[in-house]
Amino acid sequence: MFPLTKQFEFPEPCCDCKNFIHLCNPHLEKMKEDILYHFALGTGTHDFPALFGDVKFVCVGGSPSRMKAFIAYIAEELGLESSGCDYPNICAGTDRYAMYKVGPVLSVSHGMGIPSIAIMLHELIKLLYHAKCSNVTIFRIGTSGGIGLDPGSVVITRESVDATFKPQFEQVVLGKTVIRSTNLDEQLTKELMQCSIEIGQFHTVIGNTMCTLDFYEGQGRLDGAICLYSEEEKLQYLKEAYDSGVRNIEMESSVFAAMCNLSGVKAAVVCVTLLDRLEGDQISTSHEVLVEYQKRPQKLVGYFIKKSLGKV
Amino acid sequence: MFPLTKQFEFPEPCCDCKNFIHLCNPHLEKMKEDILYHFALGTGTHDFPALFGDVKFVCVGGSPSRMKAFIAYIAEELGLESSGCDYPNICAGTDRYAMYKVGPVLSVSHGMGIPSIAIMLHELIKLLYHAKCSNVTIFRIGTSGGIGLDPGSVVITRESVDATFKPQFEQVVLGKTVIRSTNLDEQLTKELMQCSIEIGQFHTVIGNTMCTLDFYEGQGRLDGAICLYSEEEKLQYLKEAYDSGVRNIEMESSVFAAMCNLSGVKAAVVCVTLLDRLEGDQISTSHEVLVEYQKRPQKLVGYFIKKSLGKV
Numbered sequence: 001m002f003p004l005t006k007q008f009e010f011p012e013p014c015c016d017c018k019n020f021i022h023l024c025n026p027h028l029e030k031m032k033e034d035i036l037y038h039f040a041l042g043t044g045t046h047d048f049p050a051l052f053g054d055v056k057f058v059c060v061g062g063s064p065s066r067m068k069a070f071i072a073y074i075a076e077e078l079g080l081e082s083s084g085c086d087y088p089n090i091c092a093g094t095d096r097y098a099m100y101k102v103g104p105v106l107s108v109s110h111g112m113g114i115p116s117i118a119i120m121l122h123e124l125i126k127l128l129y130h131a132k133c134s135n136v137t138i139f140r141i142g143t144s145g146g147i148g149l150d151p152g153s154v155v156i157t158r159e160s161v162d163a164t165f166k167p168q169f170e171q172v173v174l175g176k177t178v179i180r181s182t183n184l185d186e187q188l189t190k191e192l193m194q195c196s197i198e199i200g201q202f203h204t205v206i207g208n209t210m211c212t213l214d215f216y217e218g219q220g221r222l223d224g225a226i227c228l229y230s231e232e233e234k235l236q237y238l239k240e241a242y243d244s245g246v247r248n249i250e251m252e253s254s255v256f257a258a259m260c261n262l263s264g265v266k267a268a269v270v271c272v273t274l275l276d277r278l279e280g281d282q283i284s285t286s287h288e289v290l291v292e293y294q295k296r297p298q299k300l301v302g303y304f305i306k307k308s309l310g311k312v
Numbered sequence: 313m314f315p316l317t318k319q320f321e322f323p324e325p326c327c328d329c330k331n332f333i334h335l336c337n338p339h340l341e342k343m344k345e346d347i348l349y350h351f352a353l354g355t356g357t358h359d360f361p362a363l364f365g366d367v368k369f370v371c372v373g374g375s376p377s378r379m380k381a382f383i384a385y386i387a388e389e390l391g392l393e394s395s396g397c398d399y400p401n402i403c404a405g406t407d408r409y410a411m412y413k414v415g416p417v418l419s420v421s422h423g424m425g426i427p428s429i430a431i432m433l434h435e436l437i438k439l440l441y442h443a444k445c446s447n448v449t450i451f452r453i454g455t456s457g458g459i460g461l462d463p464g465s466v467v468i469t470r471e472s473v474d475a476t477f478k479p480q481f482e483q484v485v486l487g488k489t490v491i492r493s494t495n496l497d498e499q500l501t502k503e504l505m506q507c508s509i510e511i512g513q514f515h516t517v518i519g520n521t522m523c524t525l526d527f528y529e530g531q532g533r534l535d536g537a538i539c540l541y542s543e544e545e546k547l548q549y550l551k552e553a554y555d556s557g558v559r560n561i562e563m564e565s566s567v568f569a570a571m572c573n574l575s576g577v578k579a580a581v582v583c584v585t586l587l588d589r590l591e592g593d594q595i596s597t598s599h600e601v602l603v604e605y606q607k608r609p610q611k612l613v614g615y616f617i618k619k620s621l622g623k624v
Binding site for chain 1: 335336337338339340343345346347349374375376377405407408423424425426427428430431433434435437438441475476477483484485486487524525526527528529530532534535536537538539540541543545546549563571574575594595596599
């Protein structure tokens with residue numbers, strides 16, 4: 001019925017119209033109820049259109065506490081603060097992910113690494129579909145290691161590339177590898193860069209982002225529990241990455257781009273760099289400075305949302 | 313210096329003696345301080361031998377709340393309850409992982425997926441090394457999807473296999489793929505099976521565990537946001553897995569086995585099955601039943617620890 005042939009390597013987004021979320025899954029129509037297990041939410045127990053139908057912007061990031069901080073920040077920016085200034089965790093029935101909402105903005109944590117964000121995205125895309133959301137834009141706001149950039153620089157991803165610098169994501173389906181495109185929205189990238197210029201508070205570049213399956217050996221660190229290569233080999237690899245256009249390294253962007261692309265959702269990746277990997281491996285900057293760095297992607301995406309809503 | 317040649321595909325454990333943790337990384341000797349960033353711990357700020365030197369058993373699992381519940385359970389079993397019955401999170405400075413300790417037992421969460429557990433294991437293995445621990449056994453206690461087993465059955469992993477049923481883990485190092493062995497300790501597996509017989513409370517089998525990079529397409533589910541195969545193709549894949557000896561599917565065991573193996577640490581994987589994947593994809597069992605299922609690996613490993621300490 002759906003053979004795993006070349007025709008599926010770069011499928012078109014499974015939607016008739018760019019404005020609605022469409023699911024690339026004909027089986028879901030047959031299900032009476034859909035349990036989003038890792039969110040502890042389900043269509044049989046929750047009214048998705050009532051809870052989420054007005055969502056226009058989704059921001060996702062690794063850390064649950066950072067995503068809670070983001071919802072408080074964006075609420076203040078949009079003048080939508082709650083009276084008690086508290087934002088309940090919509091996924092309180094589980095500790096796998098945390099989710100917060102204020103007005104048209106949803107903020108969701110995704111943990112670390114491709115498998116963790118992929119589980120979250122499967123359930124998030126279904127949530128937005130069940131809620132009948134339209135014109136949704138999704139941002140990943142995160143941290144990363146930079147290459148050849150001062151720490152604290154923000155990178156807006158042009159292309160998410162794999163560990164061999166190719167703009168693709170290898171998805172294993174029923175034991176077979178299929179290749180998916182990691183295209184991101186070019187216009188959205190440019191609009192975010194314009195926002196950064198208007199804010200004028202931190203250095204921002206558009207560059208390629210390398211997405212790896214490992215933080216230590218996969219990113220050429222010398223300080224993991226296992227390291228069987230030399231410092232020269234590490235630096236050669238990072239310089240090759242730089243020469244190919246890579247400006248930062250993280251662990252989620254490729255599957256994020258691939259899944260948003262397939263579901264016809266506009267998406268962008270905005271990460272701050274915590275260190276320059278050409279200078280070292282350990283993140284030894286003070287806690288206070290790191291906290292300030294981590295606010296930069298929030299500020300940039302927050303400004304974009306305000307501007308989109310005509311509030312700048 | 314350390315060329316990425318075939319000789320490293322199945323390296324021997326990097327240790328002179330099975331009793332101590334040894335690091336396969338000559339670079340670490342040159343570092344004055346080691347910051348375990350994702351634990352918010354460092355050798356410059358924490359006395360690792362004093363804090364962790366007596367650790368003999370480490371239990372790791374995905375969910376932070378489950379790992380907190382485990383430390384309370386094992387404390388009670390070993391008669392080491394704290395006066396206020398509270399166990400502080402040793403990694404309170406971060407929300408990436410949670411860590412608890414009582415007597416010789418350390419309990420650590422690892423999130424979901426290979427990259428997430430790999431970051432934790434790099435830092436855990438370095439922690440145990442810096443603390444000069446000896447004779448350590450590490451258990452992964454988790455949840456999984458079963459194949460051909462009644463829900464609630466416990467699987468002790470014989471071999472962790474990949475999505476093509478091979479007992480290996482593909483690690484990408486500086487952009488190149490190296491193959492690592494996923495050997496687990498056969499004697500430990502048998503001892504755990506004997507413990508389950510002595511407990512006599514739930515069905516336990518020894519079987520192969522398939523470790524995938526994805527929960528939906530990677531495990532042949534029909535209920536993700538993306539699914540381009542038929543129900544027949546799904547069932548054919550799961551039956552092939554069963555015929556090859558696979559009895560459950562999860563997302564962390566392969567890198568867990570590979571890293572413990574390389575570091576010369578005895579390791580076992582004990583997971584409960586939440587559903588039979590030949591019967592369906594959604595986890596629709598009641599919360600109360602799932603909570604009881606999730607205690608089974610804790611009970612089994614807890615009994616093993618008690619027995620090892622001569623308290624049974």
